[in-house]
Amino acid sequence: MTRGRVGTSAKRIGLLGAGTVGSALCELIGEADLNAAITQVLVRDPEKARAGCVPHRALTTDADAVLENSDVVVELMGGTGLASELMLRALAAGKRVVTANKAVLAEQWDAFSPFLEAGTLYFEAAVMAGTPTVGPLSGALRGSKPQELHAILNGTCNYILGELEAGAEFKDALNEAQRLGYAEADPSLDVGGFDAAHKLTILGRLAFDPALSWEAVKANTHGIGHLTPAIVKEAMEDGGRLRLVGSIYPEEGRWRAAVRPVYLPPEHPLSGSASNRNGLLFKGDAVGEVLITGAGAGAAPTASAVLADLLDALAERPGPRPLQRSAPVPEGYEAQPLGEVLLVGEPS
Numbered sequence: 001m002t003r004g005r006v007g008t009s010a011k012r013i014g015l016l017g018a019g020t021v022g023s024a025l026c027e028l029i030g031e032a033d034l035n036a037a038i039t040q041v042l043v044r045d046p047e048k049a050r051a052g053c054v055p056h057r058a059l060t061t062d063a064d065a066v067l068e069n070s071d072v073v074v075e076l077m078g079g080t081g082l083a084s085e086l087m088l089r090a091l092a093a094g095k096r097v098v099t100a101n102k103a104v105l106a107e108q109w110d111a112f113s114p115f116l117e118a119g120t121l122y123f124e125a126a127v128m129a130g131t132p133t134v135g136p137l138s139g140a141l142r143g144s145k146p147q148e149l150h151a152i153l154n155g156t157c158n159y160i161l162g163e164l165e166a167g168a169e170f171k172d173a174l175n176e177a178q179r180l181g182y183a184e185a186d187p188s189l190d191v192g193g194f195d196a197a198h199k200l201t202i203l204g205r206l207a208f209d210p211a212l213s214w215e216a217v218k219a220n221t222h223g224i225g226h227l228t229p230a231i232v233k234e235a236m237e238d239g240g241r242l243r244l245v246g247s248i249y250p251e252e253g254r255w256r257a258a259v260r261p262v263y264l265p266p267e268h269p270l271s272g273s274a275s276n277r278n279g280l281l282f283k284g285d286a287v288g289e290v291l292i293t294g295a296g297a298g299a300a301p302t303a304s305a306v307l308a309d310l311l312d313a314l315a316e317r318p319g320p321r322p323l324q325r326s327a328p329v330p331e332g333y334e335a336q337p338l339g340e341v342l343l344v345g346e347p348s
């Protein structure tokens, strides 16, 4: 055993991935007082230079060995192929699994349903990193009937738009977002709006409709690749801003989910989100308006949510409760309109 406390009753943590988030998690585990330790760490290249906190001797390319030598599995590889397969194998073997992988959950939710029902899957870090959203939407906010949700969910887009406001070129802003560790390994997921759409799909299933389909959200997704400093600055002339916003709201008797760049007037609760922040505005009939804001990406903020989930998993507390049936679509309710700017200069 390596990072963490070693003892006869210590649980074994199998880590899948030691990149941006996995390395930060190793550091947090090294500082935490866990009755558990990382036994093995799956990577592609064990010879690659890594932060000193990553237990070098635990690195392996043998996925089977990681699953066999673990009680709890933490998946921080990303992607919808091997990561999904290994998580499902670990869950089927009765292990608890912690993941930050929104793509897998958005696109393959049904495969994970039995384990969501069993409470053995944990994914707070998958949406807005260490800023809590999965917990509130599957917990405290369930006491209200939802009316609408609007959220800035992608740190890379938010950062890029903040830089465009300051006059930077798109390419330079994206490079800097990658350097800061905000961007996904494949930045087209960020810029095309799909990362935000993955997160919105998860939130929608937790609070609005458990059957919300990924295909439906994807069909209503538009990114920011066509925006320029000039377009962004024009929106700022009367104090507003352009932001990539994911929304769920009632439309013609159904819940509609969409991701697109919108104009936020200065008084909108989300327009104050700084470029390195995410924000989520929830409206419920009883609770009213709730604003959650904080870091939505980055190594340490994401790892902090993973560690919190890991603490629950090690203590065998259940993961987030899935929604059992669709929330009623409010009748005669007027959702707050947002100025959609998705067609401005967007390639057809």
Ligand SMILES: NC(=O)c1ccc[n+]([C@@H]2O[C@H](COP(=O)([O-])OP(=O)(O)OC[C@H]3O[C@@H](n4cnc5c(N)ncnc54)[C@H](OP(=O)(O)O)[C@@H]3O)[C@@H](O)[C@H]2O)c1
Pocket: 016, 017, 018, 019, 020, 021, 022, 042, 043, 044, 045, 046, 048, 075, 076, 077, 078, 079, 082, 100, 101, 102, 103, 125, 126, 129, 181, 182, 183, 184, 185, 296, 297, 298, 299, 302
């Ligand atoms: N970065 C963020 O701010 C952030 C925020 C929220 C959620 N997330 C999610 O967290 C997860 C990890 O993101 P990340 O930014 O840490 O990714 P990353 O830096 O690309 O790290 C991925 C890690 O997984 C390993 N890996 C990938 N494919 C593998 C394979 N086929 N076999 C063995 N090992 C493999 C890599 O090994 P090598 O090191 O050898 O290449 C690397 O250690 C993703 O699901 C992402 O969406 C990230």
